[in-house]
Amino acid sequence: MSDLVTDNLNMVFDLPDGSSVHALKDVTFTLRKGEILSVLGPSGCGKTTLLNIVAGFLHPTGGSIKLGGSVIEKPGVDRGMVFQQGALFEWLTVADNVNFGLRMKNADKADTKQKVEEWLDIVGLQGFGETPTYQLSGGMQQRVALARCLINDPDLILMDEPLGALDALTREKMQSLVLKIWKETGKTIMIITHSVEEALLLGERLFVMAPRPGRLHKQYRLPFAEMGLHGDPREIKNEEDFVQTREEILAMIWNMEEEIMGKVEAA
Numbered sequence: 001m002s003d004l005v006t007d008n009l010n011m012v013f014d015l016p017d018g019s020s021v022h023a024l025k026d027v028t029f030t031l032r033k034g035e036i037l038s039v040l041g042p043s044g045c046g047k048t049t050l051l052n053i054v055a056g057f058l059h060p061t062g063g064s065i066k067l068g069g070s071v072i073e074k075p076g077v078d079r080g081m082v083f084q085q086g087a088l089f090e091w092l093t094v095a096d097n098v099n100f101g102l103r104m105k106n107a108d109k110a111d112t113k114q115k116v117e118e119w120l121d122i123v124g125l126q127g128f129g130e131t132p133t134y135q136l137s138g139g140m141q142q143r144v145a146l147a148r149c150l151i152n153d154p155d156l157i158l159m160d161e162p163l164g165a166l167d168a169l170t171r172e173k174m175q176s177l178v179l180k181i182w183k184e185t186g187k188t189i190m191i192i193t194h195s196v197e198e199a200l201l202l203g204e205r206l207f208v209m210a211p212r213p214g215r216l217h218k219q220y221r222l223p224f225a226e227m228g229l230h231g232d233p234r235e236i237k238n239e240e241d242f243v244q245t246r247e248e249i250l251a252m253i254w255n256m257e258e259e260i261m262g263k264v265e266a267a
Contacts, residue, residue, distance in 0.1 A: 011024040
């Protein structure tokens with residue numbers, strides 16, 4: 001099983017002036033294969049640091065992290081990344097962006113072409129394969145980024161504010177697409193977001209992180225991701241349980257922000 005397991009994960013950054021920042025402290029959790037997790041919290045709580053450790057871009061200074069029983073030491077093909085800005089090659093066509101990873105592996109061209117068509121169909125970009133990527137809207141470019149990630153068949157998909165730069169309507173459509181891909185592929189997904197509503201809708205599990213040192217403050221198991229597969233996201237967001245949980249988390253994060261500001265002013 002390709003479970004993601006962290007055990008007392010710590011990350012301390014040494015600063016040029018000789019001081020240090022304890023970015024993550026004793027973060028322990030298991031993300032089971034096929035689960036979708038959203039992570040949110042106030043600025044400086046270590047969300048992105050945690051994601052970068054999972055991706056293999058950073059090495060923790062304490063504790064351990066494993067995927068499928070193997071220690072994560074560097075980036076690998078078992079993890080795919082989708083960034084806030086798609087990090088696409090805008091001068092290439094949509095198809096050439098999507099098949100980039102497979103071309104780097106010298107995969108069979110006929111097989112690659114078929115896979116590209118399949119994934120463009122899944123993300124709703126049928127017929128756009130030969131379109132220059134720079135001609136696409138922001139939402140369409142994020143669809144390309146998803147297809148490029150998924151065509152490489154990673155065990156774990158990591159998303160760093162993937163919908164943050166989109167307008168409200170496009171963001172809502174993309175949220176539904178993320179849920180569709182999660183259900184149809186059975187992939188394990190970890191999403192970092194600043195939006196409480198997005199975290200609630202997309203997270204079968206949800207972690208609220210507290211700052212500094214960054215740690216897991218509260219964990220939720222939620223029904224809204226499953227509901228979003230079949231229901232209208234707008235209606236789900238008006239459900240009493242959704243609203244109550246949203247207000248609870250907003251108050252939680254507000255109090256954290258107030259505490260941070262108090263410490264800054266006292267300093």
